[in-house]
Amino acid sequence: MNNNNGFPKKHPLSVQLDLTKFEPLTEDEKRQQDIMSTPTTFFKDGMRKLFKNPLAVISIIILLLIAVTIIVAPVIVPYKYSEIISVNGVRDKTAKNLAPFTYSEKEQAYREAGGKVFPHIFGTDAMSRDYFIRVVYGTRVSLLVGLVASALVLVIGLIYGSIAGYVGGKTDLIMMRIVDIIYSLPDMLIIILLSVVLDQVLGGLSIGILSKLGTNLISIFIVFGLLYWVGEARLVRGQILTIKKNEYVLAARAIGAKPGRIIRKHILPNCISVIIISTALQIPSAIFTESFLSFVGLGVQAPMPSLGSLANAAREGLQSFPFKLVFPALIICLIVLSFNLLGDGLRDAFDPKLRK
Amino acid sequence: MKTKNLLEVKNLKQYFPIKTGLFKTKPLKAVDDVSFTVGHGETLGLVGESGCGKTTVGRSLLHLYEPTGGEILFNGCKVTKKTIGSLRREMQMVFQDPYSSLNPRMTVEDIIGEPFDVHKLYSGRKERREKILSLMELVGLNAEHATRYAHEFSGGQRQRIGIARALAVNPKFIVCDEPVSALDVSIQAQIINMFEDLQAKLGVAYLFIAHDLLVVHHISNRIAVMYLGKIVEISDSDALKTNPMHPYTQSLLSAIPIPDPKTARSRRRIVPEGDVPSPLNVPEGCAFQTRCRRVSQKCTQSCPPLCDKGNGHLVACWHA
Numbered sequence: 110m111n112n113n114n115g116f117p118k119k120h121p122l123s124v125q126l127d128l129t130k131f132e133p134l135t136e137d138e139k140r141q142q143d144i145m146s147t148p149t150t151f152f153k154d155g156m157r158k159l160f161k162n163p164l165a166v167i168s169i170i171i172l173l174l175i176a177v178t179i180i181v182a183p184v185i186v187p188y189k190y191s192e193i194i195s196v197n198g199v200r201d202k203t204a205k206n207l208a209p210f211t212y213s214e215k216e217q218a219y220r221e222a223g224g225k226v227f228p229h230i231f232g233t234d235a236m237s238r239d240y241f242i243r244v245v246y247g248t249r250v251s252l253l254v255g256l257v258a259s260a261l262v263l264v265i266g267l268i269y270g271s272i273a274g275y276v277g278g279k280t281d282l283i284m285m286r287i288v289d290i291i292y293s294l295p296d297m298l299i300i301i302l303l304s305v306v307l308d309q310v311l312g313g314l315s316i317g318i319l320s321k322l323g324t325n326l327i328s329i330f331i332v333f334g335l336l337y338w339v340g341e342a343r344l345v346r347g348q349i350l351t352i353k354k355n356e357y358v359l360a361a362r363a364i365g366a367k368p369g370r371i372i373r374k375h376i377l378p379n380c381i382s383v384i385i386i387s388t389a390l391q392i393p394s395a396i397f398t399e400s401f402l403s404f405v406g407l408g409v410q411a412p413m414p415s416l417g418s419l420a421n422a423a424r425e426g427l428q429s430f431p432f433k434l435v436f437p438a439l440i441i442c443l444i445v446l447s448f449n450l451l452g453d454g455l456r457d458a459f460d461p462k463l464r465k
Numbered sequence: 466m467k468t469k470n471l472l473e474v475k476n477l478k479q480y481f482p483i484k485t486g487l488f489k490t491k492p493l494k495a496v497d498d499v500s501f502t503v504g505h506g507e508t509l510g511l512v513g514e515s516g517c518g519k520t521t522v523g524r525s526l527l528h529l530y531e532p533t534g535g536e537i538l539f540n541g542c543k544v545t546k547k548t549i550g551s552l553r554r555e556m557q558m559v560f561q562d563p564y565s566s567l568n569p570r571m572t573v574e575d576i577i578g579e580p581f582d583v584h585k586l587y588s589g590r591k592e593r594r595e596k597i598l599s600l601m602e603l604v605g606l607n608a609e610h611a612t613r614y615a616h617e618f619s620g621g622q623r624q625r626i627g628i629a630r631a632l633a634v635n636p637k638f639i640v641c642d643e644p645v646s647a648l649d650v651s652i653q654a655q656i657i658n659m660f661e662d663l664q665a666k667l668g669v670a671y672l673f674i675a676h677d678l679l680v681v682h683h684i685s686n687r688i689a690v691m692y693l694g695k696i697v698e699i700s701d702s703d704a705l706k707t708n709p710m711h712p713y714t715q716s717l718l719s720a721i722p723i724p725d726p727k728t729a730r731s732r733r734r735i736v737p738e739g740d741v742p743s744p745l746n747v748p749e750g751c752a753f754q755t756r757c758r759r760v761s762q763k764c765t766q767s768c769p770p771l772c773d774k775g776n777g778h779l780v781a782c783w784h785a
């Protein structure tokens with residue numbers, strides 16, 4: 110080597126480095142190298158693993174069933190969540206607290222006269238409203254709260270955590286101390302206080318969608334977004350700090366890639382799975398908080414049901430009509446359990462550290 | 466413009482602040498006052514035991530860390546935050562760990578093509594693909610592997626991918642940070658030979674970092690020996706092997722296994738006493754004093770400078 114540069118030629122020093130000692134690959138061996146498994150992307154690989162996990166598959170099926178039901182049911186079922194059942198255009202106040210699949214006297218009479226009455230799948234509530242449709246709307250509200258609140262948490266946490274993690278230094282120090290302070294607040298107390306205060310503040314405004322959703326719902330979003338992003342921010346920051354240490358990030362900097370490109374191409378793709386998983390696990394916790402708030406009467410406003418407020422209402426007649434507590438409670442359990450199992454399944458499938 | 470030396474490093478210092486108390490920090494002198502040069506198309510080997518600051522030297526050269534002090538001249542141009550942008554196409558790096566130096570979410574094609582994307586070095590998809598394939602051929606990778614992910618490759622193949630990425634911008638100088646120490650011996654030979662072939666073909670200069678003196682001696686024209694953040698000896702690689710002047714170099718050389726048992730028995734092994742001091746507590750005076758068998762009063766008082774002992778053989782020792 111290097112003879113052309115006038116540097117002294119070196120005799121090969123060690124047997125270790127003598128290429129002539131190595132045999133070239135035979136054609137057969139070369140072919141073996143070519144028959145590597147087909148290239149799989151990380152995503153495909155993870156999905157395959159996810160669908161091999163029976164618990165995850167069951168929870169996906171349950172969630173899909175629930176989703177289809179809450180979308181389709183209001184179209185099919187002829188009752189409204191806020192309206193007293195009416196028979197032949199006349200309000201039927203006797204249809205109180207019916208058991209599932211039973212009819213009130215008026216309905217019975219109407220049916221015998223040849224009319225058609227849609228069955229009360231879950232019975233009716235104390236105000237003669239169809240309970241099934243109320244549970245369906247309650248599930249809608251709970252899921253909406255879960256999804257929107259988690260999305261909010263995700264966005265705030267992702268941005269905050271990325272900045273703290275990538276910039277580092279003093280910025281990171283200050284940003285994370287703020288997180289620590291928020292983290293140390295007693296969250297339930299703050300949630301209750303905030304939702305009372307926000308209810309008043311937002312009550313004054315009644316703009317389009319706000320008034321439709323009800324101020325309570327909005328304040329739940331805000332409360333949740335304000336309090337729970339800290340966990341997400343910590344997670345994202347930790348992820349970015351570990352990924353930043355990898356030599357491929359340094360390599361990208363050595364190539365001359367700008368910070369934007371490095372975050373987009375190198376850092377986020379490598380922590381996105383962890384973030385998705387934590388969001389999936391965040392959803393049930395949001396649903397749970399909303400149910401709790403509604404249960405203590407700080408949640409969704411009166412005619413609009415949520416699973417928590419339904420459960421609360423069911424407490425009154427618990428001895429005589431236990432089914433009214435069973436339905437919303439069962440659905441909360443199903444949703445929370447499914448999201449948790451799905452989150453666990455996602456983590457097993459996508460977290461490379463747990464790979465075998 | 467062509468200067469005598471491609472790269473000139475003067476008094477490079479790289480300190481890392483280490484927290485020792487709530488508000489107290491202490492500088493960890495990972496690289497302290499290091500000067501050397503690399504000629505055009507030359508290979509300078511850099512050896513030293515683990516933690517002596519070799520990687521840090523390489524990274525500071527490429528401004529991956531902001532140097533605490535000193536000056537780096539590349540082709541006469543001072544390397545600073547401002548100039549480094551354009552110098553990224555002249556200086557590249559091959560990393561120590563073939564596993565963490567490739568992004569697991571990118572295909573081989575995208576990893577090798579990233580320098581092209583960043584510097585916009587192609588006019589269409591076809592040209593990009595052609596450039597990538599020719600690079601893959603250059604480093605001995607199979608063109609069919611372009612669409613695969615890095616995790617599907619062995620360590621040697623991964624290191625080839627890393628080398629192709631470094632070569633993409635056609636640099637004049639590459640820092641090779643222990644490119645073979647993570648590989649097993651048979652693969653090491655292949656990769657080392659490839660580095661030599663590439664140098665013959667492309668005329669690129671290397672700073673070749675390793676902790677194995679044997680590997681470095683094989684590939685380098687000159688060798689610099691580092692100890693605790695300082696260069697203790699630089700010389701022509703053969704002169705260093707036959708006539709090591711610094712006690713630390715002597716002990717490194719005596720630790721190399723010799724294939725012939727007769728010479729091996731007759732040779733005296735010089736084992737440095739004790740452990741390497743923590744880089745946070747480098748002793749005053751000569752850094753090697755705690756382990757040196759020739760230590761004297763003078764060594765504990767002042768740090769010996771690098772002195773020329775003839776023929777460009779520089780040694781930092783009061784007794785050499």
Ligand SMILES: Nc1ncnc2c1ncn2[C@@H]1O[C@H](COP(=O)(O)OP(=O)(O)OP(=O)(O)O)[C@@H](O)[C@H]1O
Nearest residue numbers: 481493495514515516517518519520521522676744
């Ligand atoms: N970013 C950093 N922050 C703080 N200390 C660092 C940093 N990088 C390196 N160091 C310290 O600097 C010293 C030199 O590290 P360096 O990685 O350069 O050693 P090295 O010679 O490359 O070792 P090896 O052979 O193990 O790769 C070590 O003591 C290390 O702990």
Ligand SMILES: [Mg+2]
Nearest residue numbers: 519520561643
């Ligand atoms: Mg190193």
